[in-house]
Amino acid sequence: MKALKETHFNFPNQSNFYKGKVRDVYTIADQYMVMIVSDRISAFDVVLPEAIPYKGQVLNQIAAKFLSATQDIVPNWVLNVADPMVTIGRICEPFKVEMVIRGYLAGHAWREYSAGKRSVCGVVLPDGLKENDKLPQPIITPTTKASVGHDEDISKEDILSKGIVSLSDYEKLEQYTYALYQRGTEIAAKSGLILVDTKYEFGSADGVIYLIDEIHTPDSSRYFYAEGYQERQDNNEPQKQLSKEFVRKWLIENGFQGKDGQTVPEMTPEIVNSISDRYIELYEQIVGEKFVKADADAIASRIESNVLKAMETL
Numbered sequence: 001m002k003a004l005k006e007t008h009f010n011f012p013n014q015s016n017f018y019k020g021k022v023r024d025v026y027t028i029a030d031q032y033m034v035m036i037v038s039d040r041i042s043a044f045d046v047v048l049p050e051a052i053p054y055k056g057q058v059l060n061q062i063a064a065k066f067l068s069a070t071q072d073i074v075p076n077w078v079l080n081v082a083d084p085m086v087t088i089g090r091i092c093e094p095f096k097v098e099m100v101i102r103g104y105l106a107g108h109a110w111r112e113y114s115a116g117k118r119s120v121c122g123v124v125l126p127d128g129l130k131e132n133d134k135l136p137q138p139i140i141t142p143t144t145k146a147s148v149g150h151d152e153d154i155s156k157e158d159i160l161s162k163g164i165v166s167l168s169d170y171e172k173l174e175q176y177t178y179a180l181y182q183r184g185t186e187i188a189a190k191s192g193l194i195l196v197d198t199k200y201e202f203g204s205a206d207g208v209i210y211l212i213d214e215i216h217t218p219d220s221s222r223y224f225y226a227e228g229y230q231e232r233q234d235n236n237e238p239q240k241q242l243s244k245e246f247v248r249k250w251l252i253e254n255g256f257q258g259k260d261g262q263t264v265p266e267m268t269p270e271i272v273n274s275i276s277d278r279y280i281e282l283y284e285q286i287v288g289e290k291f292v293k294a295d296a297d298a299i300a301s302r303i304e305s306n307v308l309k310a311m312e313t314l
Helices: 055-069 109-115 155-160 167-190 231-233 243-253 270-286 299-311
Strands: 015-019 021-030 032-037 078-083 086-090 097-104 134-140 193-204 208-212 221-225 240-243
Touching: 032 055, 032 097, 032 231, 032 299, 055 078, 055 134, 055 167, 055 270, 086 299, 097 167, 109 208, 134 167, 155 167, 167 193, 193 240, 221 270, 240 243, 240 270, 243 270
Parallel strands: none
Antiparallel strands: 015 021, 021 032, 032 086, 078 086, 097 134, 097 193, 193 208, 193 221, 221 240
16 A cells, blocks of 8 residues: 655745654745645654555544534634645644643553552542543643653643743643543544543644644544443453554564664554554544545645645635
8 A cells, every 4th residue: 555654845935844753844935834644653752664554644634623623612723624634724833832631541641650650740640540440530741842852741830830831821721621622522422432532732823822733633642432441441451442552552562662772663564554444443433434545646746736726725
């Protein structure tokens, strides 16, 4: 299967280019961003060597759906979904924190908890919880937004004391984060899913806070199937989940956690295709529609044509 690993466009009035772990971002006239969601995949802040077919399309289309479904809560950066893998939007100055919110004890938070910690990002957790238990109430566990290297856990108190975000802005980010998570939880429930945890990124432009980047995708979120959740918890069984955690677990089982000296295990075609299938499964489960694969014969040419067409309307 064909996948888009990297791009090398030169659009009219292009003023900058940034290559992230997964996204290629082109700045147009210092006014607009063309965000291309590639098929690259990262885990433990490392970009893995093989791209995953249709992953970029899945992420871009899920994000577009949820950004549209939450714009009554907070305005977002999107102006045009130009291609199955591309969103064009306004440029915002990002806040240098990611707002991670957790409704259940899973993933990184569980790893910290099981190591004996009872405080995550300054939030105290009660004793006696099991992996994947529902928390008494959702908690916000922010991380720093690192330009290179690993994002780091940080408390609200440290964010404010270091002046990373002002108190008035941070209180708005908290308010938006709780409201977005509540909306995401309600939408997921209609599709038989539990939104376990997720992260949001925000930026500002002309004094307005905007929701930026992607939301509620398998790269930024963890989902459990609601059916059988409680039974599996009662029986101490692993939850059936749709998220990128299965990629992390596969890496851990094969001796890789992004640490110095570790080597990424071989990503065979079978592994690559199984990851692709899992991303498509999540799309169909949460969107409630069959995933329609975009033409992959000439992905770069298709994207360039669609972006140029969309730019004419900006």
